[in-house]
Amino acid sequence: KQEVTQIPAALSVPEGENLVLNCSFTDSAIYNLQWFRQDPGKGLTSLLLIQSSQREQTSGRLNASLDKSSGRSTLYIAASQPGDSATYLCAVNTNAGKSTFGDGTTLTVKP
Amino acid sequence: NAGVTQTPKFQVLKTGQSMTLQCAQDMNHEYMSWYRQDPGMGLRLIHYSVGAGITDQGEVPNGYNVSRSTTEDFPLRLLSAAPSQTSVYFCASSPGPDEQYFGPGTRLTVT
Numbered sequence: 719k720q721e722v723t724q725i726p727a728a729l730s731v732p733e734g735e736n737l738v739l740n741c742s743f744t745d746s747a748i749y750n751l752q753w754f755r756q757d758p759g760k761g762l763t764s765l766l767l768i769q770s771s772q773r774e775q776t777s778g779r780l781n782a783s784l785d786k787s788s789g790r791s792t793l794y795i796a797a798s799q800p801g802d803s804a805t806y807l808c809a810v811n812t813n814a815g816k817s818t819f820g821d822g823t824t825l826t827v828k829p
Numbered sequence: 830n831a832g833v834t835q836t837p838k839f840q841v842l843k844t845g846q847s848m849t850l851q852c853a854q855d856m857n858h859e860y861m862s863w864y865r866q867d868p869g870m871g872l873r874l875i876h877y878s879v880g881a882g883i884t885d886q887g888e889v890p891n892g893y894n895v896s897r898s899t900t901e902d903f904p905l906r907l908l909s910a911a912p913s914q915t916s917v918y919f920c921a922s923s924p925g926p927d928e929q930y931f932g933p934g935t936r937l938t939v940t
Contacts, residue, residue, distance in 0.1 A: 761933045815877050816885075816887065817862065819871035819872040
């Protein structure tokens with residue numbers, strides 16, 4: 719059974735800092751991995767999708783990496799801003815359409 | 830495109846009542862999924878579908894039924910509501926085992 723762990727559970731940083739969120743998974747037979755952002759009381763917004771054959775994906779100040787063999791992904795946020803405060807979730811997906819989510823990292827960026 | 834829509838936004842049920850949560854998408858996506866999210870946790874997969882007429886169980890299927898008669902719609906039925914089913918329910922769709930798009934969620938309370 720696939721298990722996904724996100725560390726740390728919560729993170730508080732001052733504005734402008736670069737930071738890394740971690741996601742690990744137990745079964746490396748994944749099709750892709752997706753990072754999401756969730757604001758309090760809201761739905762999920764997709765940030766980045768990395769296919770199993772890729773090593774990284776970038777969008778603006780966000781960079782996600784994937785090391786499938788070691789079962790790890792990181793989300794790097796450059797020059798953090800208070801508007802980045804949210805919960806960040808990773809999900810690993812099989813090619814059969816089955817997704818397993820981590821419990822998320824709640825990020826607070828202080829002005 | 831409206832994307833993924835879910836109704837109702839909020840619902841209160843008494844123990845033992847039944848109801849159907851509606852999910853529809855207008856992107857012609859083949860894959861659709863239902864998740865539940867409990868406080869402070871990630872999403873857990875209830876049921877998913879890779880096309881009309883095809884459904885499968887996720888991690889927490891007990892107490893829920895689904896059917897997929899059309900590509901657009903994927904309703905989730907609670908047969909006999911229990912307090913343990915109090916949660917926020919999210920529906921998602923994707924064109925394949927790729928980037929998932931989420932609806933805004935249904936907040937369900939069972940008393």
